[in-house]
Amino acid sequence: MSANTMNEKIGSQRRVxxxxxxxxxxxxxxxxxxxxxxxxxxxxxxxHVHSVHTEDFAMGMLRFIHLLAGYxxxxxLLVRLYWAxxxxxxxxxxxxxxxxxxKACSVSENLKYYLFMGGQPxxxxxxxxxxxxxxxxxxxxYIVMFTTGFALHQQSIYPAFAKFMGGWxxxxxxxxxxxxxxxxxxxxxxxxxxxxxxxxxYLDRAEKNSLIGSIFDGYKILTGRERC
Amino acid sequence: MGEFFDLKYESAVDRMAREGVSRxxxxxxxxxxxxxxxxxxSMAPKIAEAIETRKKPVVVWLEFQDCCGxxxxxxxxxxxxxxxxxxxxxxVDYHETIMAAAGHQAHAALDGVVKNLKGQYIAIVEGSIxxxxxxxxxxxxxxxxIDIAKxxxxxxxxxxxxxxxxxxxxxxxxxxxxxxxxxxxAAVPGITLLNLPGCPMNAENLTAVVxxxxxxxxxxxxxxxxRPLFAYGKRIHDNCERRAHFDAGQFVRSWGDDGHRKGxxxxxxxxxxxxxxANCPTMRxxxxxxxxxxxxxxxxxxxxxNFWDTATPFYRRLPNVPGFGADATADKIGVGxxxxxAGAAIAHGIGRLMSGKKDEETSTNRREEx
Numbered sequence: 226m227s228a229n230t231m232n233e234k235i236g237s238q239r240r241v242x243x244x245x246x247x248x249x250x251x252x253x254x255x256x257x258x259x260x261x262x263x264x265x266x267x268x269x270x271x272x273h274v275h276s277v278h279t280e281d282f283a284m285g286m287l288r289f290i291h292l293l294a295g296y297x298x299x300x301x302l303l304v305r306l307y308w309a310x311x312x313x314x315x316x317x318x319x320x321x322x323x324x325x326x327x328k329a330c331s332v333s334e335n336l337k338y339y340l341f342m343g344g345q346p347x348x349x350x351x352x353x354x355x356x357x358x359x360x361x362x363x364x365x366x367y368i369v370m371f372t373t374g375f376a377l378h379q380q381s382i383y384p385a386f387a388k389f390m391g392g393w394x395x396x397x398x399x400x401x402x403x404x405x406x407x408x409x410x411x412x413x414x415x416x417x418x419x420x421x422x423x424x425x426x427y428l429d430r431a432e433k434n435s436l437i438g439s440i441f442d443g444y445k446i447l448t449g450r451e452r453c
Numbered sequence: 454m455g456e457f458f459d460l461k462y463e464s465a466v467d468r469m470a471r472e473g474v475s476r477x478x479x480x481x482x483x484x485x486x487x488x489x490x491x492x493x494x495s496m497a498p499k500i501a502e503a504i505e506t507r508k509k510p511v512v513v514w515l516e517f518q519d520c521c522g523x524x525x526x527x528x529x530x531x532x533x534x535x536x537x538x539x540x541x542x543x544x545v546d547y548h549e550t551i552m553a554a555a556g557h558q559a560h561a562a563l564d565g566v567v568k569n570l571k572g573q574y575i576a577i578v579e580g581s582i583x584x585x586x587x588x589x590x591x592x593x594x595x596x597x598x599i600d601i602a603k604x605x606x607x608x609x610x611x612x613x614x615x616x617x618x619x620x621x622x623x624x625x626x627x628x629x630x631x632x633x634x635x636x637x638x639a640a641v642p643g644i645t646l647l648n649l650p651g652c653p654m655n656a657e658n659l660t661a662v663v664x665x666x667x668x669x670x671x672x673x674x675x676x677x678x679x680r681p682l683f684a685y686g687k688r689i690h691d692n693c694e695r696r697a698h699f700d701a702g703q704f705v706r707s708w709g710d711d712g713h714r715k716g717x718x719x720x721x722x723x724x725x726x727x728x729x730x731a732n733c734p735t736m737r738x739x740x741x742x743x744x745x746x747x748x749x750x751x752x753x754x755x756x757x758x759n760f761w762d763t764a765t766p767f768y769r770r771l772p773n774v775p776g777f778g779a780d781a782t783a784d785k786i787g788v789g790x791x792x793x794x795a796g797a798a799i800a801h802g803i804g805r806l807m808s809g810k811k812d813e814e815t816s817t818n819r820r821e822e823x
Binding site: 270274276401413419 | 725783790
């Protein structure tokens with residue numbers, strides 16, 4: 226494993242630098258952006274805002290934050306896309322697809338473990354096989370999310386740019402349907418966030434390899450039982 | 454183009470003099486039309502000249518699967534107006550609802566126009582065209598609507614589809630579309646077609662199209678769906694008089710509540726203004742008297758394609774989710790999705806506490822031994 230060359234020995238534990246800075250940065254930018262987008266999006270969609278004075282700019286400000294966070298989110302995805310080709314092995318786009326993995330750390334082995342059907346924790350240095358597939362699905366939802374967002378945005382301003390950014394994908398659908406897809410995708414992402422956080426905490430406890438800590442400092446602890 | 458103009462009728466100038474329309478009113482109308490067509494004010498005299506000097510294009514008005522609503526819109530008038538006279542510039546040689554002729558006489562009038570003025574008359578179509586079962590669901594004088602449309606629209610200089618039904622099938626084409634109804638564009642492909650959707654279309658826009666045609670001899674610029682850009686190029690939401698309340702966050706929450714009385718934004722009541730492109734806020738209806746949102750009712754998106762299927766429910770922000778019951782909103786389903794994810798996590802955690810504890814202990818022990 227090429228990553229082993231980057232191992233450090235600290236005390237009796239060996240640490241490996243798994244998540245490089247751009248991976249961690251985009252992760253936390255995504256956290257901030259998705260939080261901002263979900264909260265403002267939910268309030269815009271409701272709308273769960275009720276001003277008293279006409280001089281207020283509550284809805285306008287919510288839409289401003291939503292659009293700004295949307296641009297930040299897309300920028301973050303673009304950086305992560307670049308890093309999927311430029312970064313280390315753990316950041317590679319190849320992890321999105323469960324091919325070429327040893328059988329011991331295949332999707333079915335991961336599933337067996339999560340469903341209490343026997344098996345061992347994945348003990349993956351980078352993403353698990355199932356995790357990779359999960360992120361692949363999430364990527365599709367992200368693409369649906371920001372292209373529908375731009376498809377809705379192109380009605381008001383910068384139509385050429387918004388079209389270029391994916392709005393064209395939805396041109397043949399009625400705007401109300403695009404809105405519905407945009408709205409439902411938010412729940413899909415929140416549901417995925419719940420699973421993501423739970424499984425991260427669960428594996429951190431089962432594998433004791435500083436999985437949660439690694440998204441802050443980039444280092445995972447090698448337990449000596451890594452299988453992939 | 455000599456035979457294009459029908460010389461039997463009095464000119465617009467004579468007609469205006471007879472009806473008592475002042476020159477000032479006429480010039481005001483021409484200026485308003487220039488504004489409606491997004492032309493500079495300097496075009497107003499040219500429009501006036503065109504209306505005064507150009508003679509009547511011959512028009513035939515076909516009605517298929519319709520409710521006559523666009524005819525009503527076309528005929529709306531409480532007093533003679535300039536717009537009405539301009540529309541009277543059209544020599545409507547065939548119109549089932551308002552023509553004096555009947556039976557064979559009427560058919561002869563239509564056949565005469567198609568035969569004698571081939572490629573020189575304007576066909577206005579109202580209503581959808583049923584395509585199912587050979588088009589038997591709409592027949593006039595023994596001929597199917599599709600047969601009539603192919604002959605009349607196919608030989609016209611241009612066709613104007615008025616109302617949603619003639620544009621995309623409208624109400625008859627709403628699911629499950631039992632008659633296989635389509636709009637003119639789908640029924641007779643390849644013709645010169647201009648669509649004026651709306652339920653009904655705004656007669657002011659038809660007037661503006663006629664003025665454009667009289668002034669320039671061409672139909673106005675259209676979008677990819679064949680709708681004139683001057684009328685359907687801007688979103689209702691962006692020109693809405695209640696937009697300030699939207700930006701402020703002041704919404705009507707139920708019919709007749711305080712916000713409704715104060716004229717706040719109808720977004721929460723399912724207004725489709727944010728996804729509908731039409732000039733209703735600026736053009737208004739019935740001699741600029743009012744329009745739905747001004748009257749306190751949200752836009753139902755009637756100028757959008759297939760709005761009976763896509764813009765419903767009219768009083769909800771989002772459409773129903775296909776495959777679920779009518780009461781299952783996207784939010785209820787979404788909360789279910791997130792709840793299922795959280796529930797799975799909790800169930801898994803409990804499962805682990807109950808049964809997985811042993812496995813963990815063994816694996817920890819094994820590692821310590823190793």
